[in-house]
Amino acid sequence: MTKRIMLLLVLGIFITACETTPEQDTGPEVVDKSDSAEMTDDGAAGADAGSEAQAFGAEGDQASALQQLDNPDSLLSVRIIYFEYDSSTVLAQFEEVIQAHAAFLQASPGVVATLEGHADERGSREYNLALGERRAQAVKKQLVVLGASPEQVRTVSYGEERPADPGHDEQAWSQNRRVEFVY
Amino acid sequence: MRYICRLLLTMLLGMSGAQAQGELEIIIDTGVENALPIAVIPFGWNGIPGEQPIDLHVTIANDLERSGRFVTMNESDMPQHPEEFGHVNFSDWQLLRMENIVIGNLKQTQAGDFEIEFRLLDAYKEAQLTGFRIKAGRTQLRRTAHRISDLIFEKLTGVRGAFDTRIAYVTVKQDAAGEERHSLQIADADGFNPQVLLESDQSLMSPAWSPDGESLAYVSFEGNNSSVFVQNIRTGERNEVASHNGINSAPAFSPDGGRLALTLSKEGDPEIFVLHLSTNSLQRITHNRAIDTEPNWSPDGNRLIFTSDRGGTPQIYEVDLQGGAPRRLTFEGAYFARPRYSPDGTGVTMVHGNNGFYRIGYLDLDSGYLSILTKNRLDESPSFSPNGSMIIYATNGRRGSELAAVSADGRVHQRLALQDGEVREPAWGPFPPD
Numbered sequence: 001m002t003k004r005i006m007l008l009l010v011l012g013i014f015i016t017a018c019e020t021t022p023e024q025d026t027g028p029e030v031v032d033k034s035d036s037a038e039m040t041d042d043g044a045a046g047a048d049a050g051s052e053a054q055a056f057g058a059e060g061d062q063a064s065a066l067q068q069l070d071n072p073d074s075l076l077s078v079r080i081i082y083f084e085y086d087s088s089t090v091l092a093q094f095e096e097v098i099q100a101h102a103a104f105l106q107a108s109p110g111v112v113a114t115l116e117g118h119a120d121e122r123g124s125r126e127y128n129l130a131l132g133e134r135r136a137q138a139v140k141k142q143l144v145v146l147g148a149s150p151e152q153v154r155t156v157s158y159g160e161e162r163p164a165d166p167g168h169d170e171q172a173w174s175q176n177r178r179v180e181f182v183y
Numbered sequence: 184m185r186y187i188c189r190l191l192l193t194m195l196l197g198m199s200g201a202q203a204q205g206e207l208e209i210i211i212d213t214g215v216e217n218a219l220p221i222a223v224i225p226f227g228w229n230g231i232p233g234e235q236p237i238d239l240h241v242t243i244a245n246d247l248e249r250s251g252r253f254v255t256m257n258e259s260d261m262p263q264h265p266e267e268f269g270h271v272n273f274s275d276w277q278l279l280r281m282e283n284i285v286i287g288n289l290k291q292t293q294a295g296d297f298e299i300e301f302r303l304l305d306a307y308k309e310a311q312l313t314g315f316r317i318k319a320g321r322t323q324l325r326r327t328a329h330r331i332s333d334l335i336f337e338k339l340t341g342v343r344g345a346f347d348t349r350i351a352y353v354t355v356k357q358d359a360a361g362e363e364r365h366s367l368q369i370a371d372a373d374g375f376n377p378q379v380l381l382e383s384d385q386s387l388m389s390p391a392w393s394p395d396g397e398s399l400a401y402v403s404f405e406g407n408n409s410s411v412f413v414q415n416i417r418t419g420e421r422n423e424v425a426s427h428n429g430i431n432s433a434p435a436f437s438p439d440g441g442r443l444a445l446t447l448s449k450e451g452d453p454e455i456f457v458l459h460l461s462t463n464s465l466q467r468i469t470h471n472r473a474i475d476t477e478p479n480w481s482p483d484g485n486r487l488i489f490t491s492d493r494g495g496t497p498q499i500y501e502v503d504l505q506g507g508a509p510r511r512l513t514f515e516g517a518y519f520a521r522p523r524y525s526p527d528g529t530g531v532t533m534v535h536g537n538n539g540f541y542r543i544g545y546l547d548l549d550s551g552y553l554s555i556l557t558k559n560r561l562d563e564s565p566s567f568s569p570n571g572s573m574i575i576y577a578t579n580g581r582r583g584s585e586l587a588a589v590s591a592d593g594r595v596h597q598r599l600a601l602q603d604g605e606v607r608e609p610a611w612g613p614f615p616p617d
Binding site: 086121122123124125126127129130131133134137155156157158159161162168 | 386388389404407408409429430432433446448452453474476477490492496497518520521534536541561563564579607608
């Protein structure tokens with residue numbers, strides 16, 4: 001009986017803890033408030049208010065920007081870059097796509113893109129996590145060279161944990177070695 | 184995209200009533216050629232016939248059989264079922280060329296506890312090799328059977344048994360809504376008593392045992408990025424120990440338990456760090472712009488092995504914690520990753536990729552000889568049993584990732600099949616404390 005009470009108690013504590021975990025939509029989070037907070041480290045309250053006003057401006061910017069992203073005829077509609085096995089070299093065929101995203105980011109300073117790096121399932125999971133990050137960083141590097149600001153591009157790696165195709169053959173693997181643009 | 188943290192922590196150690204589902208089934212593919220014959224005779228029972236809480240002889244025989252080093256005698260082939268030393272007709276067993284026999288008794292005491300007595304006998308010498316009498320509660324009976332198996336194994340092979348140990352692993356199932364459910368589990372080394380330590384709708388990775396067997400470190404993506412947690416198995420209490428920008432992964436406890444080697448890319452690229460758990464201070468170990476990851480400690484705690492592609496392809500390197508340049512250990516192939524020292528530190532197991540096949544390799548550090556132990560297409564995550572005799576790993580089977588084990592000499596092969604869903608990333612736990 002005591003054990004059951006303990007279990008309920010601990011579960012209770014845990015569920016409470018779980019509720020405090022951020023459940024934010026990544027959409028609005030695109031406006032990077034943590035960065036602006038960092039920049040106003042020595043800032044008075046006035047500076048904070050300023051950055052908030054800026055944030056509203058950025059949201060407006062983002063709304064019009066997102067319309068461009070929705071255009072299926074634009075290169076911006078291409079959001080996935082594929083890679084060769086154990087490689088983070090950006091293939092020439094994707095240069096135009098990256099140029100388009102770089103130009104878009106340069107023209108929309110309030111927009112932040114997250115690059116999600118992925119790997120196929122072969123080999124070890126941890127190495128693949130590192131490989132996914134290196135792919136995302138390779139794309140980021142090109143975006144920045146082409147005019148995007150480094151603060152506009154975030155990277156995250158999911159390694160082989162989120163395959164686009166769950167299969168176990170080259171067809172599936174070629175779809176899984178990728179970097180996805182998430183706006 | 185929206186991922187909601189839906190974690191359910193279930194610390195059910197010794198509290199669970201729902202242990203029946205999800206047990207691992209163990210199939211032996213190949214054993215050794217000259218496996219030792221042994222007869223594990225049904226134990227005596229002083230209670231109501233047919234109502235003994237456990238068939239100790241079945242658990243013991245399964246353990247021994249599973250090791251690949253023993254062939255157990257069928258019950259129906261046994262000439263007699265003696266329970267006491269004095270009742271053994273040694274000449275019958277000698278006639279059947281059955282050298283090793285195990286007899287024993289299970290008694291319920293007045294207090295409701297149990298008393299177990301067992302003897303390992305040499306039928307040729309007509310003598311007892313080892314034996315013990317021990318008291319145990321109802322929930323400790325299976326463990327006691329594993330301890331008996333450990334004693335028999337050690338007496339007859341000279342190697343400490345690892346049946347009374349546990350494994351940790353990650354399972355992935357789809358729930359009714361088609362969503363993936365990841366769970367971190369531990370089970371006895373024979374797959375029984377699976378217990379869920381953590382459930383998440385996001386990936387869980389890289390479980391690693393603390394040397395005292397009290398905690399697991401692992402990687403969780405619940406915060407939408409990799410972060411490293413340490414969780415106490417008994418209490419379920421968990422702490423996020425690394426959640427920097429970039430990768431936080433590949434945790435490995437030092438042999439003294441006070442430090443955690445891990446991979447962080449907070450400074451731009453994946454580097455190996457040592458986190459001092461008492462002070463929370465970080466010590467950077469590698470300095471190379473290539474991928475450095477998957478650290479593992481030498482048993483003496485003085486060195487780390489890790490995966491790095493600084494030479495162009497992933498290979499295994501070794502580095503002294505005191506400093507100095509890492510030394511490359513692997514050369515024969517395009518892909519080596521996820522190294523783990525053998526418990527005595529004389530060898531390293533890893534994933535070896537060649538011509539599109541990813542198999543479990545073993546490198547003898549003295550001779551530099553590399554052997555490939557498995558024959559499948561996509562094997563990964565090798566982990567040594569604490570006595571060094573077996574390596575458990577993940578392989579790609581009919582239902583996706585499954586567990587398998589191979590003896591360190593490559594001769595014994597087993598598969599461990601879960602009833603449904605995928606099982607990944609097995610980590611064999613340490614010996615229980617004495």
